[in-house]
Amino acid sequence: PRYEQERLTYEKIDTGPLIQLLMTRCILCYRCVYTADQLTPQRVHGVLGRGDASEIGTYIENSLDNEFIGNVIDVCPVGALTDKTFRFKQRVWFTKPVDAHRACPTEKCTGNVTLWYRGDEVLRVTGRKDAYGEVHEFICNKCRFEKKQTSDWIIEGPRQIARQSVIAQNHPELGIDWQEPTIIPNLPESTSSELNKHEIVGT
Ligand code: SF4
Known part of the structure:
Protein backbone atom coordinates (compact mmCIF):
# COMPACT_ATOMS: atom_id res chain seq x y z
CA PRO A 1 0.00 0.00 0.00
CA ARG A 2 1.12 3.57 -0.69
CA TYR A 3 0.00 4.91 2.69
CA GLU A 4 0.30 3.73 6.26
CA GLN A 5 -3.22 4.89 7.05
CA GLU A 6 -6.24 3.06 5.80
CA ARG A 7 -7.85 4.47 2.70
CA LEU A 8 -10.97 6.53 3.24
CA THR A 9 -14.13 4.73 2.26
CA TYR A 10 -17.64 6.09 2.08
CA GLU A 11 -21.11 4.63 2.02
CA LYS A 12 -22.61 5.00 -1.45
CA ILE A 13 -24.84 8.05 -1.51
CA ASP A 14 -27.85 8.08 -3.79
CA THR A 15 -27.90 11.43 -5.55
CA GLY A 16 -30.60 10.47 -8.03
CA PRO A 17 -30.56 9.45 -11.71
CA LEU A 18 -28.78 12.55 -13.03
CA ILE A 19 -25.87 13.35 -10.71
CA GLN A 20 -23.11 11.01 -9.59
CA LEU A 21 -21.20 11.78 -6.40
CA LEU A 22 -17.88 10.02 -5.79
CA MET A 23 -16.75 11.00 -2.32
CA THR A 24 -13.37 9.30 -2.80
CA ARG A 25 -12.48 12.04 -5.32
CA CYS A 26 -13.88 14.87 -3.22
CA ILE A 27 -11.34 17.35 -1.84
CA LEU A 28 -13.94 19.03 0.39
CA CYS A 29 -13.61 22.43 -1.23
CA TYR A 30 -17.33 23.01 -0.45
CA ARG A 31 -17.96 24.79 -3.76
CA CYS A 32 -20.94 22.53 -4.43
CA VAL A 33 -22.28 23.25 -0.96
CA TYR A 34 -22.08 27.01 -1.53
CA THR A 35 -23.71 26.60 -4.93
CA ALA A 36 -26.54 24.47 -3.55
CA ASP A 37 -26.94 27.04 -0.81
CA GLN A 38 -27.34 29.84 -3.36
CA LEU A 39 -29.96 27.83 -5.21
CA THR A 40 -32.29 27.16 -2.30
CA PRO A 41 -34.11 29.80 -0.30
CA GLN A 42 -33.62 28.30 3.17
CA ARG A 43 -30.29 27.26 4.63
CA VAL A 44 -30.17 23.46 4.46
CA HIS A 45 -26.55 23.07 3.43
CA GLY A 46 -23.25 22.83 5.17
CA VAL A 47 -20.65 20.21 5.80
CA LEU A 48 -21.48 17.18 7.86
CA GLY A 49 -18.65 16.14 10.15
CA ARG A 50 -15.12 17.52 10.15
CA GLY A 51 -11.70 16.43 8.93
CA ASP A 52 -11.61 13.05 7.25
CA ALA A 53 -15.19 12.42 8.41
CA SER A 54 -16.53 15.42 6.46
CA GLU A 55 -19.24 14.72 3.95
CA ILE A 56 -21.25 16.86 1.63
CA GLY A 57 -23.60 14.20 0.23
CA THR A 58 -26.46 14.82 2.62
CA TYR A 59 -26.65 18.42 1.56
CA ILE A 60 -26.67 17.63 -2.12
CA GLU A 61 -29.38 15.03 -1.49
CA ASN A 62 -31.51 17.67 0.21
CA SER A 63 -31.55 19.88 -2.87
CA LEU A 64 -31.97 17.30 -5.62
CA ASP A 65 -35.42 18.57 -6.53
CA ASN A 66 -34.09 22.05 -7.29
CA GLU A 67 -34.36 22.74 -11.02
CA PHE A 68 -30.85 24.26 -11.10
CA ILE A 69 -29.06 21.63 -8.98
CA GLY A 70 -27.12 20.32 -12.02
CA ASN A 71 -24.83 23.34 -11.67
CA VAL A 72 -23.02 21.65 -8.78
CA ILE A 73 -21.44 19.45 -11.49
CA ASP A 74 -19.91 22.45 -13.25
CA VAL A 75 -18.46 23.98 -10.08
CA CYS A 76 -16.78 20.77 -8.84
CA PRO A 77 -13.06 21.12 -9.65
CA VAL A 78 -12.12 17.44 -9.46
CA GLY A 79 -14.96 15.50 -11.05
CA ALA A 80 -16.38 14.19 -7.79
CA LEU A 81 -19.77 15.35 -9.07
CA THR A 82 -20.47 14.22 -12.61
CA ASP A 83 -23.32 14.11 -15.11
CA LYS A 84 -24.77 10.58 -15.15
CA THR A 85 -26.17 11.14 -18.64
CA PHE A 86 -22.60 11.64 -19.92
CA ARG A 87 -20.56 9.24 -17.74
CA PHE A 88 -18.36 6.79 -19.65
CA LYS A 89 -19.68 8.01 -23.01
CA GLN A 90 -16.47 9.72 -24.07
CA ARG A 91 -13.29 11.33 -22.78
S1 SF4 B 1 -17.32 20.68 -5.30
FE1 SF4 B 1 -16.55 18.58 -5.62
S2 SF4 B 1 -14.61 18.52 -4.52
FE2 SF4 B 1 -15.71 20.32 -3.78
S3 SF4 B 1 -16.82 19.60 -1.96
FE3 SF4 B 1 -18.22 19.40 -3.70
S4 SF4 B 1 -17.94 17.28 -4.44
FE4 SF4 B 1 -16.19 17.78 -3.12
Whole structure:
Protein backbone atom coordinates (compact mmCIF):
# COMPACT_ATOMS: atom_id res chain seq x y z
CA PRO A 1 0.00 0.00 0.00
CA ARG A 2 1.12 3.57 -0.69
CA TYR A 3 0.00 4.91 2.69
CA GLU A 4 0.30 3.73 6.26
CA GLN A 5 -3.22 4.89 7.05
CA GLU A 6 -6.24 3.06 5.80
CA ARG A 7 -7.85 4.47 2.70
CA LEU A 8 -10.97 6.53 3.24
CA THR A 9 -14.13 4.73 2.26
CA TYR A 10 -17.64 6.09 2.08
CA GLU A 11 -21.11 4.63 2.02
CA LYS A 12 -22.61 5.00 -1.45
CA ILE A 13 -24.84 8.05 -1.51
CA ASP A 14 -27.85 8.08 -3.79
CA THR A 15 -27.90 11.43 -5.55
CA GLY A 16 -30.60 10.47 -8.03
CA PRO A 17 -30.56 9.45 -11.71
CA LEU A 18 -28.78 12.55 -13.03
CA ILE A 19 -25.87 13.35 -10.71
CA GLN A 20 -23.11 11.01 -9.59
CA LEU A 21 -21.20 11.78 -6.40
CA LEU A 22 -17.88 10.02 -5.79
CA MET A 23 -16.75 11.00 -2.32
CA THR A 24 -13.37 9.30 -2.80
CA ARG A 25 -12.48 12.04 -5.32
CA CYS A 26 -13.88 14.87 -3.22
CA ILE A 27 -11.34 17.35 -1.84
CA LEU A 28 -13.94 19.03 0.39
CA CYS A 29 -13.61 22.43 -1.23
CA TYR A 30 -17.33 23.01 -0.45
CA ARG A 31 -17.96 24.79 -3.76
CA CYS A 32 -20.94 22.53 -4.43
CA VAL A 33 -22.28 23.25 -0.96
CA TYR A 34 -22.08 27.01 -1.53
CA THR A 35 -23.71 26.60 -4.93
CA ALA A 36 -26.54 24.47 -3.55
CA ASP A 37 -26.94 27.04 -0.81
CA GLN A 38 -27.34 29.84 -3.36
CA LEU A 39 -29.96 27.83 -5.21
CA THR A 40 -32.29 27.16 -2.30
CA PRO A 41 -34.11 29.80 -0.30
CA GLN A 42 -33.62 28.30 3.17
CA ARG A 43 -30.29 27.26 4.63
CA VAL A 44 -30.17 23.46 4.46
CA HIS A 45 -26.55 23.07 3.43
CA GLY A 46 -23.25 22.83 5.17
CA VAL A 47 -20.65 20.21 5.80
CA LEU A 48 -21.48 17.18 7.86
CA GLY A 49 -18.65 16.14 10.15
CA ARG A 50 -15.12 17.52 10.15
CA GLY A 51 -11.70 16.43 8.93
CA ASP A 52 -11.61 13.05 7.25
CA ALA A 53 -15.19 12.42 8.41
CA SER A 54 -16.53 15.42 6.46
CA GLU A 55 -19.24 14.72 3.95
CA ILE A 56 -21.25 16.86 1.63
CA GLY A 57 -23.60 14.20 0.23
CA THR A 58 -26.46 14.82 2.62
CA TYR A 59 -26.65 18.42 1.56
CA ILE A 60 -26.67 17.63 -2.12
CA GLU A 61 -29.38 15.03 -1.49
CA ASN A 62 -31.51 17.67 0.21
CA SER A 63 -31.55 19.88 -2.87
CA LEU A 64 -31.97 17.30 -5.62
CA ASP A 65 -35.42 18.57 -6.53
CA ASN A 66 -34.09 22.05 -7.29
CA GLU A 67 -34.36 22.74 -11.02
CA PHE A 68 -30.85 24.26 -11.10
CA ILE A 69 -29.06 21.63 -8.98
CA GLY A 70 -27.12 20.32 -12.02
CA ASN A 71 -24.83 23.34 -11.67
CA VAL A 72 -23.02 21.65 -8.78
CA ILE A 73 -21.44 19.45 -11.49
CA ASP A 74 -19.91 22.45 -13.25
CA VAL A 75 -18.46 23.98 -10.08
CA CYS A 76 -16.78 20.77 -8.84
CA PRO A 77 -13.06 21.12 -9.65
CA VAL A 78 -12.12 17.44 -9.46
CA GLY A 79 -14.96 15.50 -11.05
CA ALA A 80 -16.38 14.19 -7.79
CA LEU A 81 -19.77 15.35 -9.07
CA THR A 82 -20.47 14.22 -12.61
CA ASP A 83 -23.32 14.11 -15.11
CA LYS A 84 -24.77 10.58 -15.15
CA THR A 85 -26.17 11.14 -18.64
CA PHE A 86 -22.60 11.64 -19.92
CA ARG A 87 -20.56 9.24 -17.74
CA PHE A 88 -18.36 6.79 -19.65
CA LYS A 89 -19.68 8.01 -23.01
CA GLN A 90 -16.47 9.72 -24.07
CA ARG A 91 -13.29 11.33 -22.78
CA VAL A 92 -13.86 15.06 -22.61
CA TRP A 93 -10.75 15.78 -24.69
CA PHE A 94 -12.19 13.81 -27.60
CA THR A 95 -15.29 15.99 -27.68
CA LYS A 96 -15.76 19.28 -29.51
CA PRO A 97 -17.26 22.22 -27.58
CA VAL A 98 -19.70 24.49 -29.36
CA ASP A 99 -21.54 27.48 -27.91
CA ALA A 100 -25.31 27.46 -28.35
CA HIS A 101 -28.44 28.94 -26.84
CA ARG A 102 -32.18 28.42 -26.71
CA ALA A 103 -35.15 30.40 -25.46
CA CYS A 104 -35.50 28.44 -22.24
CA PRO A 105 -38.88 28.89 -20.55
CA THR A 106 -37.42 28.13 -17.09
CA GLU A 107 -37.39 31.31 -15.06
CA LYS A 108 -33.84 32.65 -14.52
CA CYS A 109 -32.27 30.20 -16.99
CA THR A 110 -30.50 32.14 -19.76
CA GLY A 111 -30.29 29.08 -22.03
CA ASN A 112 -26.67 29.97 -22.87
CA VAL A 113 -24.68 26.73 -22.89
CA THR A 114 -21.78 24.81 -24.31
CA LEU A 115 -22.65 21.64 -26.23
CA TRP A 116 -19.99 18.91 -26.29
CA TYR A 117 -20.09 16.99 -29.56
CA ARG A 118 -18.67 13.71 -30.72
CA GLY A 119 -19.40 13.58 -34.43
CA ASP A 120 -23.00 14.74 -34.82
CA GLU A 121 -24.05 13.65 -31.36
CA VAL A 122 -24.43 16.02 -28.42
CA LEU A 123 -22.93 14.04 -25.55
CA ARG A 124 -23.31 16.59 -22.82
CA VAL A 125 -24.50 20.10 -22.10
CA THR A 126 -22.75 22.38 -19.61
CA GLY A 127 -22.83 25.98 -18.49
CA ARG A 128 -20.20 28.25 -20.01
CA LYS A 129 -17.06 28.99 -18.07
CA ASP A 130 -14.97 32.15 -18.12
CA ALA A 131 -11.21 32.50 -18.58
CA TYR A 132 -10.66 31.38 -15.02
CA GLY A 133 -12.73 28.23 -15.35
CA GLU A 134 -15.58 29.71 -13.32
CA VAL A 135 -19.18 29.12 -14.35
CA HIS A 136 -20.45 32.18 -16.18
CA GLU A 137 -24.22 31.62 -15.85
CA PHE A 138 -26.21 28.83 -14.25
CA ILE A 139 -28.38 26.70 -16.52
CA CYS A 140 -31.47 24.70 -15.59
CA ASN A 141 -31.66 20.90 -15.38
CA LYS A 142 -33.89 20.72 -18.46
CA CYS A 143 -31.25 22.39 -20.66
CA ARG A 144 -28.46 20.31 -19.12
CA PHE A 145 -29.96 16.84 -19.01
CA GLU A 146 -32.81 16.74 -21.53
CA LYS A 147 -31.83 18.85 -24.52
CA LYS A 148 -29.37 16.60 -26.34
CA GLN A 149 -30.45 17.23 -29.93
CA THR A 150 -28.80 19.81 -32.17
CA SER A 151 -32.34 20.83 -33.22
CA ASP A 152 -33.01 21.94 -29.61
CA TRP A 153 -30.40 24.69 -29.96
CA ILE A 154 -29.38 27.73 -31.96
CA ILE A 155 -25.70 27.11 -32.68
CA GLU A 156 -23.36 30.09 -32.23
CA GLY A 157 -20.05 28.48 -33.20
CA PRO A 158 -17.05 26.60 -31.85
CA ARG A 159 -15.97 27.59 -28.40
CA GLN A 160 -12.57 29.20 -28.05
CA ILE A 161 -10.39 26.91 -26.00
CA ALA A 162 -7.68 28.03 -23.64
CA ARG A 163 -4.21 27.06 -24.84
CA GLN A 164 -3.47 25.27 -21.59
CA SER A 165 -6.65 23.17 -21.76
CA VAL A 166 -6.16 19.46 -22.38
CA ILE A 167 -8.90 19.72 -25.01
CA ALA A 168 -6.68 22.05 -27.05
CA GLN A 169 -4.22 19.20 -27.63
CA ASN A 170 -6.74 17.38 -29.82
CA HIS A 171 -8.38 20.26 -31.63
CA PRO A 172 -5.99 22.50 -33.55
CA GLU A 173 -8.97 23.38 -35.80
CA LEU A 174 -10.84 25.08 -32.95
CA GLY A 175 -9.18 28.45 -33.31
CA ILE A 176 -7.01 28.25 -30.22
CA ASP A 177 -5.66 31.58 -29.14
CA TRP A 178 -1.92 31.13 -28.73
CA GLN A 179 -1.43 34.61 -27.29
CA GLU A 180 -1.13 34.98 -23.54
CA PRO A 181 -3.37 35.43 -21.68
CA THR A 182 -6.19 33.56 -23.36
CA ILE A 183 -9.54 35.10 -22.54
CA ILE A 184 -12.67 33.22 -23.47
CA PRO A 185 -15.21 35.52 -25.16
CA ASN A 186 -18.54 36.50 -23.60
CA LEU A 187 -17.17 37.49 -20.20
CA PRO A 188 -19.63 39.41 -18.05
CA GLU A 189 -19.23 43.18 -18.51
CA SER A 190 -18.01 43.60 -14.92
CA THR A 191 -15.24 41.00 -15.42
CA SER A 192 -14.11 42.50 -18.76
CA SER A 193 -13.83 46.01 -17.34
CA GLU A 194 -11.93 44.65 -14.35
CA LEU A 195 -9.46 42.89 -16.69
CA ASN A 196 -9.06 46.01 -18.83
CA LYS A 197 -8.37 48.08 -15.73
CA HIS A 198 -5.39 45.85 -15.03
CA GLU A 199 -4.39 45.99 -18.70
CA ILE A 200 -5.07 42.32 -19.22
CA VAL A 201 -6.33 41.70 -22.75
CA GLY A 202 -10.13 41.61 -22.88
CA THR A 203 -12.53 39.67 -25.05
S1 SF4 B 1 -17.32 20.68 -5.30
FE1 SF4 B 1 -16.55 18.58 -5.62
S2 SF4 B 1 -14.61 18.52 -4.52
FE2 SF4 B 1 -15.71 20.32 -3.78
S3 SF4 B 1 -16.82 19.60 -1.96
FE3 SF4 B 1 -18.22 19.40 -3.70
S4 SF4 B 1 -17.94 17.28 -4.44
FE4 SF4 B 1 -16.19 17.78 -3.12
